[in-house]
Amino acid sequence: MNDNDALNDAQKREKIDPSEEAKSLPWFITMTIGALLMWSAIYISETVMIAAPEDGDNRAPQVLATNDCSATDKVAIDGGAVFQGKCVACHQANGQGIPGVFPPLAASEWVAGKPEVLANILLHGINGKLTVKGVVYNGQMPAFKDLLTDGEIAAVLTHIRSQWDNKSEAIDEKLITTVRDATKDRANPYNGDEELSKL
Numbered sequence: 001m002n003d004n005d006a007l008n009d010a011q012k013r014e015k016i017d018p019s020e021e022a023k024s025l026p027w028f029i030t031m032t033i034g035a036l037l038m039w040s041a042i043y044i045s046e047t048v049m050i051a052a053p054e055d056g057d058n059r060a061p062q063v064l065a066t067n068d069c070s071a072t073d074k075v076a077i078d079g080g081a082v083f084q085g086k087c088v089a090c091h092q093a094n095g096q097g098i099p100g101v102f103p104p105l106a107a108s109e110w111v112a113g114k115p116e117v118l119a120n121i122l123l124h125g126i127n128g129k130l131t132v133k134g135v136v137y138n139g140q141m142p143a144f145k146d147l148l149t150d151g152e153i154a155a156v157l158t159h160i161r162s163q164w165d166n167k168s169e170a171i172d173e174k175l176i177t178t179v180r181d182a183t184k185d186r187a188n189p190y191n192g193d194e195e196l197s198k199l
């Protein structure tokens, strides 16, 4: 005797009980979501980020107006803008630094000093004791070798050498490139006066 025989006619006329089954999504929706996920993963991994987004691509408005993408380096780099972006937080807009913490760039003997030394300071940074205008500082000047191009370093150095009554000659991009090449194996900042005075 099988189960069917156990049902009487009235029971056979009944509809089966509704049930909530787990229904899978239609295949084309699953495929679309999968394709979108793959596309976004590939898009993110293939996107080349050459600079921080807030820096833009460093092209001046004049260049953008010409719509010529290859003209990037035809406009002089604005050293003042580099200073605003990368130095002002510590050395301050008036070049006076913060007493006891960040040394002044105005009337600093280092800023007026040998261009090679300045190039080294900017590329590799400083820690340890550094005397500026008779005051000993013991802070950390960050290295900019991975953050600024040779042209930008030359421009910002030229800028600080001509601000706040500083009157030293401009620094050329070629010098920065030479110093960068000559010190390319250096991994640590300079140990203040001790190392910098020997350069």
Ligand code: HEC
Pocket (backbone or CB within 6 Å): 082, 083, 086, 087, 088, 089, 090, 091, 101, 102, 103, 104, 105, 108, 109, 110, 111, 118, 121, 122, 126, 127, 128, 129, 130, 132, 137, 138, 139, 140, 141, 142, 144, 156, 157, 160, 192
């Ligand atoms: C995070 C803070 C900080 C930033 C940002 C910074 N500096 Fe410095 N800088 C210092 C400190 C601190 C010293 C002194 C290092 C020491 O005490 O060993 C110094 C020293 C210097 C010196 C040599 C001493 C002097 O006062 O003349 C120069 C030149 C200099 N910085 C230029 C720059 C320039 C140009 C930038 C921007 C590209 C910059 N710094 C960004 C903190 C900073």
